[in-house]
Amino acid sequence: MTFTALINIMPLKELLDPQGKAVMGGLKNLGMGNVQDVRIGKHITLKIEAVDKESAKKIAEEACQKLLANPVMEYFEVSIE
Amino acid sequence: MTFTALINIMPLKELLDPQGKAVMGGLKNLGMGNVQDVRIGKHITLKIEAVDKESAKKIAEEACQKLLANPVMEYFEVSIE
Numbered sequence: 001m002t003f004t005a006l007i008n009i010m011p012l013k014e015l016l017d018p019q020g021k022a023v024m025g026g027l028k029n030l031g032m033g034n035v036q037d038v039r040i041g042k043h044i045t046l047k048i049e050a051v052d053k054e055s056a057k058k059i060a061e062e063a064c065q066k067l068l069a070n071p072v073m074e075y076f077e078v079s080i081e
Numbered sequence: 082m083t084f085t086a087l088i089n090i091m092p093l094k095e096l097l098d099p100q101g102k103a104v105m106g107g108l109k110n111l112g113m114g115n116v117q118d119v120r121i122g123k124h125i126t127l128k129i130e131a132v133d134k135e136s137a138k139k140i141a142e143e144a145c146q147k148l149l150a151n152p153v154m155e156y157f158e159v160s161i162e
Binding site for chain 1: 083089090091101104107108111113115116117118119120121122123124125126127128129130131140143144147148149
């Protein structure tokens with residue numbers, strides 16, 4: 001069966017996010033001062049061939065650990081559809 | 082009240098995603114041939130000060146249209162928590 005994995009890779013909460021800071025500044029300059037705490041990461045979708053949802057999740061997590069996320073600076077969340 | 086907006090900005094389905102293609106190649110080289118159709122976009126979280134969920138969603142969509150997404154190449158999805 002084919003499953004779709006939705007992966008979010010975000011900068012660790014303890015770290016500054018300069019890209020997010022820049023976007024927040026941009027939004028303020030556009031008159032949107034009611035926006036705070038912008039954080040920017042990656043959203044990745046994969047199609048995975050697997051026997052069940054469990055093993056699809058394992059494959060997606062393996063992909064994150066091996067290639068997609070940098071554990072020094074990022075954490076990831078995986079959900080399977 | 083403060084709401085958290087979760088925004089996904091992805092390349093339009095009609096367009097090639099060279100970054101996703103490169104990641105798929107990398108995963109295949111790592112022995113993960115059961116992964117297909119990788120697409121990579123941005124995941125953005127915002128904290129929004131608003132009176133209710135509806136208006137928080139409007140603010141988040143406005144931010145996407147004005148700054149965050151490029152409608153020529155990307156589409157966005159907004160959900161509010």
